[in-house]
Amino acid sequence: MSYLRIFIFLVIFSFFIKVKASNSYETFVNTKKWTEIEELGFWLFADKRLSGNNKISCMNCHQPSRGWSDGREKAIGFKGEILALRTPTIIGLELQEEFGHSFFWDGRVGDLYSQALMPIVNPNEMNQNLDELIIELSDMEMYKNKFHKAFGTEVISLDRIAQAIVAFERTLKSPSRNLKEEAIVKNENVVEFLNSTSNLLPSMNYVNIGHVSDGKKLFNKHCGICHQSSTNLSDGNFHDIGLVTEDIGRAKVFESNKKDFSYRLNQFKHKTPTLWGVAQRAGPYMHNGSKKSLRDVLEHYNNGGSFKTKNDRKKRLNTLSPLIRKLNLTNEELDVLEQFITEEFHMDFEAYPLPDFLQEI
Secondary structure (H helix, E strand, O other), X not given: OHHHHHHHHHHHHHHHHHHHHHHHHHHHHHHHOOOHHHHHHHHHHHOHHHOOOOOOXXXXXXXXXXXXXXXXXXXXXXXXXXXXXXXXXXXXXXXXXXOOOOEOOOOOEOOHHHHHHHHHHOOXXXXXXXXXXXXXXXXXXXXXXXXXXXXXXXXXXXXXHHHHHHHHHOXXXXXXXXXXXXXXXXXXXXXHHHHHOOOOOOOOEEEEOOOOOHHHHHHHHHOOOOOOOOOOOOOOXXXXXOOOOOOOEHHHHHXXXXXXXXXXXXXXXXXXXXXXXXXXXXXXXXXXXXEOOHHHHHHHHHEOXXXXXXXHHHOOOOOEOOOOOEOOOOHHHHHHHHHHHHHHOOOOOOOOOOOHHHHOO
16 A cells, blocks of 8 residues: 555656646746747757757757856767867857857858758767658647747748757847947046037947956956957957867868868867856866866966977967967956956856656657
């Protein structure tokens, strides 16, 4: 009799948990105010059916509570294999697209649409056959109904899958301000003059920011060239920042012709990542996960790179960014800079609950 009671308790408890999870998801969706296509995109992003073995979803690597990365030194791919690079965050992809940035550490694609499908078909990442994926999703009434709500018909195609994923990714906005709408100046006389002529520049709002903190001064001087505040805290460019790495970076895009100057010029260059939520995402950092903490990153730049010998540095002089040089910042200045980055680019991250049908796979 006691076993029967335990069994009944477990059944009731399991039912209660499912109902609670379902209610949690519905409440969450209501707060997000997603459109039908955005919610469909989230389903696809979180669905393990998008991988060849039904064991990996996009959200395995891009975890919401970890700042849309995974907290690992390097990503884990198909069959549990460790990949070559760390998982980049996908915060602010829409703004990157708006400013014409390309995507991935090596910039191999230039638009969000192409970006959405590439990890799915990549044999080292999700290793999914796209024709088989369409068949699998088309056999599910839930997906056919959702595609109908999102697109007007229940036809499931690669184009619509990509559109939906991109629509969801665009909801992951960074707090970046549009500096075209807010120009910040320090001189009170300039502020007064510009405001008096605001009828000539009606779209501009000039404000006096007063004292500029030491942290901001240090950031603007040493970091702001690449991590630009108006473009998702990234210049969208590719730089050799002096890391000890075997990954040739953007040169992979030109690998088909190794005699070409572009191949040599782009070796060891990787895309500038955004800094939004960088401290809250926690380490490891850099494209190869070689820096365990934010302080390690700052010390890397302060030391003018992570080369062990002068000869190692000489080997990279053709590609090394001219900005990579000893900064000679004191420990106190590094403290101030680290605190500024931690507080100025703070983001809070939350878990994203899943609908029932995605919890069961």
